[in-house]
Amino acid sequence: MNDRKQHVIRMAHQLFIERGFQATSIQDILEYSGISKGTFYNYFSSKNELLIALFKALYGSMETSRDELLIGQDRADLTIFIKQIELQMNTNKKNKLITLFEEVFVSNDEDLKQFLKEGQKRMIQWVFNRFLELFGEDKRPYLLDGAIMFLGILHHNVKYYSIANGSSVDISPVVHYSVHRIVTLLNDAANAGEQLNKPEQMSTWLPDASKPNEVFKEKLYHIIATLKNSLDENQMKSIELLDFIQDEFLHSKKSREFLIESVLCSLRNDQTLDQKTVAKLDQLVKDYFVRVAEACEQSNK
Amino acid sequence: MNDRKQHVIRMAHQLFIERGFQATSIQDILEYSGISKGTFYNYFSSKNELLIALFKALYGSMETSRDELLIGQDRADLTIFIKQIELQMNTNKKNKLITLFEEVFVSNDEDLKQFLKEGQKRMIQWVFNRFLELFGEDKRPYLLDGAIMFLGILHHNVKYYSIANGSSVDISPVVHYSVHRIVTLLNDAANAGEQLNKPEQMSTWLPDASKPNEVFKEKLYHIIATLKNSLDENQMKSIELLDFIQDEFLHSKKSREFLIESVLCSLRNDQTLDQKTVAKLDQLVKDYFVRVAEACEQSNK
DNA sequence: ATCTGTTTTATACCGACAGTACAATTTGCG
DNA sequence: CGCAAATTGTACTGTCGGTATAAAACAGAT
Numbered sequence: 098m099n100d101r102k103q104h105v106i107r108m109a110h111q112l113f114i115e116r117g118f119q120a121t122s123i124q125d126i127l128e129y130s131g132i133s134k135g136t137f138y139n140y141f142s143s144k145n146e147l148l149i150a151l152f153k154a155l156y157g158s159m160e161t162s163r164d165e166l167l168i169g170q171d172r173a174d175l176t177i178f179i180k181q182i183e184l185q186m187n188t189n190k191k192n193k194l195i196t197l198f199e200e201v202f203v204s205n206d207e208d209l210k211q212f213l214k215e216g217q218k219r220m221i222q223w224v225f226n227r228f229l230e231l232f233g234e235d236k237r238p239y240l241l242d243g244a245i246m247f248l249g250i251l252h253h254n255v256k257y258y259s260i261a262n263g264s265s266v267d268i269s270p271v272v273h274y275s276v277h278r279i280v281t282l283l284n285d286a287a288n289a290g291e292q293l294n295k296p297e298q299m300s301t302w303l304p305d306a307s308k309p310n311e312v313f314k315e316k317l318y319h320i321i322a323t324l325k326n327s328l329d330e331n332q333m334k335s336i337e338l339l340d341f342i343q344d345e346f347l348h349s350k351k352s353r354e355f356l357i358e359s360v361l362c363s364l365r366n367d368q369t370l371d372q373k374t375v376a377k378l379d380q381l382v383k384d385y386f387v388r389v390a391e392a393c394e395q396s397n398k
Numbered sequence: 399m400n401d402r403k404q405h406v407i408r409m410a411h412q413l414f415i416e417r418g419f420q421a422t423s424i425q426d427i428l429e430y431s432g433i434s435k436g437t438f439y440n441y442f443s444s445k446n447e448l449l450i451a452l453f454k455a456l457y458g459s460m461e462t463s464r465d466e467l468l469i470g471q472d473r474a475d476l477t478i479f480i481k482q483i484e485l486q487m488n489t490n491k492k493n494k495l496i497t498l499f500e501e502v503f504v505s506n507d508e509d510l511k512q513f514l515k516e517g518q519k520r521m522i523q524w525v526f527n528r529f530l531e532l533f534g535e536d537k538r539p540y541l542l543d544g545a546i547m548f549l550g551i552l553h554h555n556v557k558y559y560s561i562a563n564g565s566s567v568d569i570s571p572v573v574h575y576s577v578h579r580i581v582t583l584l585n586d587a588a589n590a591g592e593q594l595n596k597p598e599q600m601s602t603w604l605p606d607a608s609k610p611n612e613v614f615k616e617k618l619y620h621i622i623a624t625l626k627n628s629l630d631e632n633q634m635k636s637i638e639l640l641d642f643i644q645d646e647f648l649h650s651k652k653s654r655e656f657l658i659e660s661v662l663c664s665l666r667n668d669q670t671l672d673q674k675t676v677a678k679l680d681q682l683v684k685d686y687f688v689r690v691a692e693a694c695e696q697s698n699k
Numbered sequence: 700a701t702c703t704g705t706t707t708t709a710t711a712c713c714g715a716c717a718g719t720a721c722a723a724t725t726t727g728c729g
Numbered sequence: 730c731g732c733a734a735a736t737t738g739t740a741c742t743g744t745c746g747g748t749a750t751a752a753a754a755c756a757g758a759t
Contacts, residue, residue, distance in 0.1 A: 120506050123746065133708045134747085144746070199503055205421050221558075245558050246551045246579065253550030254543075254594060257522075261595055261602075274594050278547065281586040282579055293555060293575050294562055302561055424717065434737045435718085445717070 102140045105130045106151050114193045118148060118200050145209045148201060156216060159188045161325070172230040175276065181227075183272050186255060190268065195252070218302060221245060225296065232283060239286045241296040247279040313385055317346055320378045324370060335367055342382075354386055403441045406431045407452050415494045419449060419501050446510045449502060457517060460489045462626070473531040476577065482528075484573050487556060491569065496553070522546060523600065533584060540587045542597040548580040614686055618644065621679045625671060636668055643683075655687055 108130035112121045123144055127134055141147040163181050170177050189195050202213055224244035229237060236243075251272070258271045286292070321339050338360050346357075361382065364375050409431035413422045424445055428435055442448040464482050471478050490496050503514055525545035530538060537544075555572045587593070622640050639661050662683065665676050 117506070122744080124744095133710095135709080135750090136707055138747075139706075199500065202500060205418070242555075242575075245554050249550035249552075249554030250547045251550075253546050257546050258594055261599055271594060274543075274592055277590065277592065278583055278586065282583060285579065285582040289578065291575055291578065293559055293572060298562055302558075423715080425715090434739095436721090436738080437736055439718075440735075443718095 099140070101132070101136075103154075105132060105137070105140060106147065106154060109147055110151055110192070113148075113151070113197055118197055143206075145201075145206045148197075149209060149212050152197075152212070152216070155188070155192055155194060159185060172227075175231060175280075178227055178231060179272055179276050182251070182276070183269055186251075186268050186272060190259075190264070195256075221248065222299065224248065225299070228283075236283060236287055237296060238292050239283055241294045241299060242286060242292060243279060243283045245294065246282060247275065250278060251275045313346075313381070316381055317343065317378075320374060320381065324374055324378070335364070335370060338363055342378075346385075357382060400441070402433070402437075404455075406433060406438070406441060407448065407455060410448055411452055411493070414449075414452070414498055419498055444507075446502075446507045449498075450510060450513050453498075453513070453517065456489070456493055456495060460486060473528075476532060476581075479528055479532055480573055480577055483552070483577070484570055487552075487569050487573060491560075491565070496557075522549065525549065526597065526600070529584075537584060537588055538597060539593050540584055542595045542600060543587060543593060544580060544584045546595065547583060548576065551579060552576045614682070617682055618679075621675060621682065625675055625679070636665070636671060639664055643679075658683060 109126045166181050221244050228240040254271045321343050410427045522545050529541040559572045622644050
């Protein structure tokens with residue numbers, strides 16, 4: 098991504114933190130980041146698009162550093178989970194993510210709304226999957242309820258603890274407290290055999306969650322994250338290649354098959370990567386283009 | 399309150415439910431309720447003021463009917479509490495209160511924000527007080543945390559249960575489920591002796607909660623609500639008198655002492671009212687005016 | 700250094716919006 | 730009826746998000 102464009106995002110973020118999203122006018126952003134209106138609308142098609150770009154950047158880095166905490170660790174270790182939650186809560190606080198979130202959650206822009214919902218859903222799914230690893234398969238029926246309630250407890254506790262103790266207070270005790278509570282809560286629900294939401298229904302929650310394209314994107318995201326997690330900062334080329342693939346699929350209307358093919362070719366020759374995972378990626382992409390081609394034929398009939 | 403004014407509030411509410419607050423322009427409200435712009439700004443000083451008036455009306459009626467459920471009942475009966483919560487959740491849903499709430503919670507209008515925060519705080523305090531009655535004094539240290547977590551669990555469960563099962567689904571099982579969970583949660587926290595927020599600090603939470611004026615307003619509200627609860631619809635005069643006092647104190651910069659005095663005089667002669675409570679009200683008002691007079695002298699020095 | 704295509708800038712503009720100002724009209728009430 | 734208050738209609742201000750476009754700055758290839 099353009100250097101200048103990222104600069105604008107950073108400057109806007111600063112203004113959003115200081116005054117909020119609604120209260121920051123485009124004019125403010127232009128003056129603060131020293132660009133003209135024309136350039137702004139060359140980068141972003143609207144103010145909301147800028148916000149989405151900002152969220153993507155923040156969430157992306159948050160999710161990777163959160164996932165990095167798991168590398169080489171026992172996935173069933175509760176203390177690691179606590180560290181992951183603390184990390185996310187602190188990033189939220191630092192970037193005033195929650196405030197921004199709330200401010201625009203109910204908005205007239207359907208795209209923005211959908212994007213934010215998707216983010217919430219991803220968070221619930223992540224907690225659910227971690228709970229599976231932490232509490233085991235036999236608790237599965239109760240873990241979706243658990244994930245939902247955990248986030249409810251956590252957010253409320255953080256919110257009012259911050260009000261009572263000042264927003265600069267250490268959030269760690271709140272996270273510990275909330276995790277302790279959810280452990281008991283899960284046992285309680287399992288003992289009582291009470292269930293509100295069935296985990297199997299999770300995929301049908303959000304309207305387009307069951308669309309093949311969304312499933313593809315999620316798989317793609319997961320595989321690429323796995324590959325990236327196995328790399329360190331010295332292997333910039335490989336990381337860039339993976340990022341390129343992800344970007345090409347997520348942000349272009351029409352992904353350029355020949356480009357992606359050649360990138361995959363490079364990856365297959367990269368000895369530092371786990372070739373089993375690369376093969377998975379290869380297959381996934383192949384299936385995708387087959388499906389696109391079929392859909393294309395179908396519509397030409 | 400003016401008939402016409404209430405009509406405007408009702409029409410606006412309808413539009414807010416259909417399209418949301420931000421998406422409803424003042425022009426829309428004017429056309430829909432058939433008044434002119436001049437009249438609108440004669441009634442409300444701004445669009446936000448209208449929203450506050452709407453919230454006040456909705457909250458007011460919700461709180462009274464919620465409190466009515468307790469009359470002549472065992473205050474320690476959990477099933478009554480469940481009924482009260484169900485009532486509030488259903489009112490929320492019917493009036494799209496939560497959506498409206500979220501939409502304007504982070505707003506530029508400091509007054510509106512303060513008003514909404516006050517409402518949330520009142521809700522937490524109400525749950526805390528009910529928990530005291532339900533679970534007893536010995537659990538007190540854990541009941542503020544409990545109230546906060548209960549609302550977090552409840553709102554999250556309702557939200558995602560509605561997403562999964564359609565917004566017209568019966569909310570009752572969610573309330574039962576959430577109440578069951580919080581009971582265990584409270585026992586768990588008490589057993590572990592873990593505490594996040596001290597109930598004594600509750601009054602200092604919101605900036606002006608400790609201001610004498612706010613304490614006064616709360617006491618006033620409570621006494622008047624008690625008196626009103628003992629009346630039925632046939633005693634309109636008494637209700638109007640009580641409403642007048644409340645309105646005079648809450649909405650006027652300078653309450654007219656002579657008017658309030660004469661209203662109190664009428665109330666003292668009203669045999670249908672509990673004269674012990676009326677005496678309390680009398681004393682409260684007397685203290686208030688003494689304090690105002692003192693403050694006035696102080697500033698004239 | 701010159702040509703060429705792209706990016707950036709400056710500026711004027713549009714429509715929608717919240718809120719103001721005010722003179723003209725209607726309404727309600729003694 | 731007469732008068733004061735409420736109501737109306739309309740025109741206005743300033744701000745906002747977003748569009749349009751011509752001129753200027755820039756960058757890479759020859």
